[in-house]
Amino acid sequence: MLYLKKYFTEGLIQFTILLSLIGVRVDVDTYLNNQLPPLREIILGPSSAYTQTQFHNLRNTLDGYGIHPKSVDLDRFFTTRRLLNQVRQLDRLFVPSTELNTWLVHRDSDTVVSASSQSSPTITLDNGAGLEDVNNPDATPAMRGGSGAPESTYSLNTADSSLGAVAPEGNQEHGNRDGNDDLTKEDIDLIDILWRQDIDLGAGREVFNYSNRQKENEEEKPSPQENKDRNEEQESWRNGVNLQGAPPVDGETGESIPEQVSLGTQTSLSLQECLRLLEATFPFGEETEFPAPVVSPEIAVSNEEVPSTSQGLPLVPQLPSAEPQLDLEQQWQDIMAIMELQAMEVNNTSLHTNSSSVSAISGTTESSTAGNFELSTRSTPINQDVSLHQASLPSCSQDFPQIFNPQLDSASIAPRTATLRPSSSNSTNINSTFGATNLTGIFLPPHVNSSSNNVTSTPVLPDPFSTLLEESMLDEISLLDLAMEEGFSQAQASQLEDELDSDSGLSLDSSHSPVSPSSSETSCSSAASSSSTSATFSEEGAVGYSTDSEVATVETEEGAVGGYQPEYSKLCRMSYQDPSQFHTLPQLDSISHNHTYNLPLSSAFSEHPELPISVGKKTVRDKQNSKPQPPQDLLDKHSSRDERRARAMKIPFSNEKIINLPVEEFNELLAKHHLSEAQLALIRDIRRRGKNKMAAQNCRKRKLDTIIKLEQGVQDLRRDKARLLKEKMEFIRSIRQMKQKMQSLYQEVFTQLRDEEGRPYPPSEYSLQYSADGSVLIMPRGVTTAEQNRKPEKKQKDKKK
DNA sequence: CCGCCATGTCATTAA
DNA sequence: AATTAATGACATGGC
Helix, strand or coil: CHHHHHHHHHHHHHHHHHHHHHCCCCCHHHHHHHHCHHHHHHHHCCCHHHHHHHHHHHHHHHHHCCCCCCHHHHHHHHHHHHHHHHHHHHHHCCCCCHHHHHHHHHHHHHHHHHHHHHCCCCHHHHHHHHHHHHHCCCCCHHHHHHHHHHHHHHHHHHHHHHHHCCCHHHHHHHHHHHHHCCCCHHHHHHHHHHHHHHHHHCCCHHHHHHHHHHHHHHHHCCCHHHHHHHHHHHHHHHHECCCCCCHHHHHHHHCCCHHHHHHHHHHHCCHHHHHHHHHHHHHHCCHHHCCCCCHHHHHHHHHHHCCCCCCHHHHHHHHHHCCCCHHHHHHHHHHHHHHHHHHHHCCHHHHHHCCHHHHCCCCCHHHCCCCCCHHHHHHCHHHHHHHHHHHHCHHHHHHHHHHHCHHHHHHHHHHHHHHHHHHHHHCCCHHHHCCHHHHHHHHCCHHHHHHHHHHHCCCCCHHHHHHHHHHCHHHHHHHHHHHHHHCCCHHHHHHHHHHHHHHHHHHCCCCCCCHHHHHHHHHHHHCCCCHHHHHHHHHHHHHHHHHHHHHHHHHHHCHHHHHHHHHHHHHHHHHHHHHHHHCCCCHHHHCCCCHHHHHHHHHHHHHCCCCHHHHCHHHHHHHHHCCCCHHHHHHHHHCCHHHHHHHHCCCCCCHHHHHHCCHHHHHHHHHHCCCCHHHHHHHHHHHHHHHHHHHHHHHHHHHHHHHHHHHHHHHHHHHHHHHHHHHHHHHHHHHHHHHHHHHHHHHHHHHHCECCCCCECCCCCEEEEECCCCCEEEEECCCCCHHHHHHHHHHHHHHHC
């Protein structure tokens, strides 16, 4: 099938090109515009090339695996896009590679999920890297580092879905998504059923396409097989840097559906569209409607990322508001570091299974079923995923702060809340409360912290939270989440690559560095936006990166050291062998083969005046011819220039002595023999050169040692960084959980409160305040600022939930 | 023939 | 002041 599609697509492209050349106008744009407005933007957009390539790439990845039923439409869609792009490229003389296009197909899914909300053109770039990886599923663990990025994108998708989710479901989603590509027919059937269910729920396909994909993801989650498959796919994705593309997810959900395709393209959707989608999606209400109520939280999370879900609309605006993208680079770097850690710690196999690499950022790989983040994820896989998403979710901050300290929260939250509120109002999903900002808002305010502690009975939390907040962990995470949702921008991808490259270069100077740098460069250049470049980037970058992180250690330990050792041994031989003969240099005697110092042996002979050495090279050679003195031949052959010169000058002692004897002994030796000025000069030169030679050898050895140590240091630092990031993620996750608990407890308490007349307090008018002494008071929202007003609304929403 | 690499050598500097 | 180690730069030879 795949081949047929490929050929068909190719043929279409060629045909289109021919038509364009002939002068027949192929108005692909209008076609696309009519059916898929977002596509047009994507295509037209600077990143269009990337996205297309990515999608195609995705397709390619799919080829290896069962094709999702929904994918057919996507294929068409992408094909059209591809054709359009190619036609357009005719003007530019730019011809994207077909392979790249294939990969793009996969991306669509990703982009659909994440892109829909943020719709960043850059998403494709990341995918490009991942595509390559996909192509090379066998990539070694080292490769994974690079591959990790693409996978991460995958995970991101999952993470997106899961983020909102309270926890457990998030994991499922991740697993499912991971396996999407690899889905078997059964899995596909299951997915279809789930999808149909979604439709049955009342969501129109279009709506569904936009917002429901997350749901689909959720639905898919249930099937363990899918998860496995997805995991496999994620592995491949990892190779490419598919940060943006939640492509995996998209691939699952949107593949078959043309609309979905549009969704992928929808990244460019306007807010109005998003709102419309939200309205349509709302009927579904909270994701909870879908199969597993438990899943609902996750869905909500996904919604946050994607505009489609109830919260999705507000979320969409959020995305644009997304916090400083500048931090994204760092986040990505962190992610990469985590990826490296995973690669380092976890075996390749585990990595493959894990989609974590890039995804680690959002839910981080944790969500990925594989054991990359075994520590935290396994125990609370969902939570991890959730945490990531939550970190990014702005809505959460609003809700939470409002609950506790509307006043306090308002200041920091207000800006975001405006956008977020709608989402929160629509669905009081707790997920929204978990946005990264939420965390800060909730915990930062001293009052809130103290109160929360008292109420929640988690006094310890405040400090860690504050510290975490101070560290700007939330910001980073949120940024990461945003990045994940949005998909990698070219710049981000390039940055990541750069980091990787740089890292690789540092760590792998001996072996890998050369490769990785090239990859990095290409990747950077790829930012230029040529599909071809993107492909190279993904491949090389991924490889380089993986090699850097994973291989680096291996190499340093094995390969690098091995490469190094030869020299080292040589050096040792060179420098020390000679001395050994003299006994002045104790240790290094072992090696006798040194070419340079073989002469000393001869020189030892030479020391004896009788020795032919004095005669000179020629004589030596003649003697060599005679069997009795084979060593001399060797000596001549291996003798250094100085040795030859010494022989020529008939110097009565060996060069080794000349070189290695202490100054005093050396002077005594010179004094013993009556030497001419020429001989003395030669001897001094020999000694100087000999010592310098040894010094040079030692110097080079030291250089190598230093490089190796530095490499090791870099690796260690990477590990530490990844470990710290992991810990950070875990902390954030725990914070989210605490928030959720706090919110639920707050709501529970607040809803049970009754005034003197037995009437419940309207959340819009009252709020619980936590005092320093641990008491909880019901305070009227007298100070209701705009923020406070918002808060009541949110609270109401929460109550509804 | 060219490029890369390892090694040797020179010049310089600091100890 | 002499010696030596260290090191950058260059040369050489092998692959």
